[in-house]
Amino acid sequence: MSTETNLRALASGGAFAGDFLLQTCRASAFGTELYGIDAITQAFRSFPIATEPRYVETAGHAALLWDDRALVADLAGGHVARLWRLGDDPVLPREPELSVPFDVDLAQAGAGVAFAASDHPRLDAAHAGILLEAGQTVSRSCRASDGMAPLHARPICLRAFSAGNTVIALFAVHVRAAIHAGFVNAVTASDAGGLTIIPDASGQSALAKAAWQPRIA
Missing domain, CATH: 3.10.450 (Nuclear Transport Factor 2; Chain: A,)
Structure with missing residues (x-):
């Protein structure tokens, strides 16, 4: 199965290659962070995306794009190391965390784009x-x-x-x-x-x- 086929299957809640997600894979999705194959697979299958997306890929990266959703992946040798799913999805519970005030880049740089x-x-x-x-x-x-x-x-x-x-x-x-x-x-x-x-x-x-x-x- 190709990267595109596997990524589409993951998004739609279908079956994908067992080694497609690395064991250490992490996903930012559903308003929280998901760690590991089981947590990611369960969440994506619980809330599948049924419509057809546009697919974009280059070495090391791939993305599925809908009108109001996106799924971006870091790739390593045909496997997914990191995922970001964006859109109007249900919000899953977050792990407890402390709130810490900070300057995001220690430069008080305002609203400029941080990019190198x-x-x-x-x-x-x-x-x-x-x-x-x-x-x-x-x-x-x-x-x-x-x-x-x-x-x-x-x-x-x-x-x-x-x-x-x-x-x-x-x-x-x-x-x-x-x-x-x-x-x-x-x-x-x-x-x-x-x-x-x-x-x-x-x-x-x-x-x-x-x-x-x-x-x-």
């Missing part, structure tokens, strides 16, 4: 400007749970790659609003047809519902 081309060898150098523009659009489009623009939205580029004239970018956006702060993912796809932004609605919902927990009760 050297971190993304599969991104065509000519596409760096496209990526930066996409990140700036993501920052401007961020909204808090009440629909208002956040006090601060700093996109940090986690993954970026080119496949022909298509540019895929995965951002972790550090959002600070009046009552909460944290990271929310977003995927952008830029091509001749323009820019598509796919926010992680489940991650946004999980962040909005998370209580500020500065200590262990």
